Amino acid sequence: MDLWETFATNLRRLRNVRRWSQGELAYEARISRSYLSKLEKGAYYVSIKIIGRLANKLDVEPAELLKRSSNRG
Template sequence: MLSQHFVQDFGMAVRQLREVRNWSQEQLAGHSDLNRSYLGEIERGQVSPSLITLHKLAQAFQMSATELIVQTERISLLRESQRLRLAAIAG
């Protein structure tokens, strides 16, 4: 289950980075040499991208693959923090 959350968080990171640049999915597809519909699946957390895809996306965003993973980790930490806060309120 944890890995599925990571896949979803990765998709959210990709979407956030794309939106900060005001790119459409088609524009990101052009910059990364990936299919637009595949990018949609990544952003929705429906697929687990390969290392090659990670590399292509990082290059498109002009960052390292490590920086893209760090962005994903930040989202994961925020998600967990929110979950714990809600559990404390409910508990």
């Protein structure tokens, strides 16, 4: 899994842990829901500024969004 896919997977997982819809997280992070959807699909690149906003709203360190899973299955 490349870093782009890792980010997308972590973003989707962390949003689901909080039980937020894409619309709720997008609103909180001040981005559009369609942009968030594209990020979760790995279709768009993301800036450090947006990573920071998302991490802040998800209450995690920005590095958590880029951390590769230790599960190799």
